[in-house]
Amino acid sequence: xxxxxxxxxxxxxxxxxxxxxxxxxxxxxxxxxxxxxxxxxxxxxxxxxxxxxxxxxxxxxxxxxxxxxxxxxxxxxxxxxxxxxxxxxxxxxxxxxxxxxxxxxxxxxxxxxxxxxxxxxxxxxxxxxxxxxxxxxxxxxxxxxxxxxxxxxxxxxxxxxxxxxxxxxxxxxxxxxxxxxxxxxxxxxxxxxxxxxxxxxxxxx
Numbered sequence: 001x002x003x004x005x006x007x008x009x010x011x012x013x014x015x016x017x018x019x020x021x022x023x024x025x026x027x028x029x030x031x032x033x034x035x036x037x038x039x040x041x042x043x044x045x046x047x048x049x050x051x052x053x054x055x056x057x058x059x060x061x062x063x064x065x066x067x068x069x070x071x072x073x074x075x076x077x078x079x080x081x082x083x084x085x086x087x088x089x090x091x092x093x094x095x096x097x098x099x100x101x102x103x104x105x106x107x108x109x110x111x112x113x114x115x116x117x118x119x120x121x122x123x124x125x126x127x128x129x130x131x132x133x134x135x136x137x138x139x140x141x142x143x144x145x146x147x148x149x150x151x152x153x154x155x156x157x158x159x160x161x162x163x164x165x166x167x168x169x170x171x172x173x174x175x176x177x178x179x180x181x182x183x184x185x186x187x188x189x190x191x192x193x194x195x196x197x198x199x200x201x202x203x204x205x
Contacts, residue, residue, distance in 0.1 A: 004038040006131040007124070015073050019127060022077035023120045025112070030120070032110040037121055040102060041128055044092040044204060054148050058141050060088050061132045070130030076123045085122030088129050094204055101203040 007016055020030030049057045066084065069076040076085070089099040100118060107117040 002039070003042045003128050003132075004034070006135070007034060007038055007128055010070050010127055010131060011073065015070070015127060018073035019076060019120070019123060022073060022123070023116055025116060025120060029110055029112050033106055033112060033117060033120060034124060036106045036109065037102070037124055038128065040106075041089070041092065041125055044089075047204060048092050055145055056091060058145050058148075060091055061129065061136060062138050062141050063133060064138060066126070066130045066133045068130060069126040070128075070134055073123075073127065076127040076130070081126040082119065082122045085124065085126030085129065089122055089125045098203050105203065 010016065011018060016030060016034055017027050020027050023030075025033075045057050069081050069084065075081050086096070086099065089102075090096050093099045093102060099121070103118045103121045104114050106112075106121070107114040110117070
């Protein structure tokens, strides 16, 4: 299941429209933004993990309290939710300027005011983060992190092989222990190879 499909299931299918209403966004505009932003979040997470930040990505998915942002759009739109989503995005994108660059590019393509998108994007990220946490409880994430740390102990090749398996690499990278394919499914990106890659290529730090 991709992040886009995960968001579509929020609050019985009403989460995205309810989040849009929190920011005065037309539902069709919110959908156009989400079609770009959700895959961008997934792709950014993959790229960050590939560059050696797999434990960081997993660490940001921990915290059962984040599930509330998935279950309640109004919670994702609170200052706390926006701050949490902003921190998540800044870590994935590289810094706040890169996150703002993503918001700016998405706003231009969707024909939406950039200030609105700059508020909507972190709230959407918080909702996605909450959904990821509900799919992968802390115990599963701890197991995945333990596998990565164990692979690192075997040397750089072991670690890269583990990350390859985590990101949907060759079957030979599969190892015993927690099923890392769960993270691969969660970070699947609709629109892979489209405008999303172009955006991230220019923006990510």
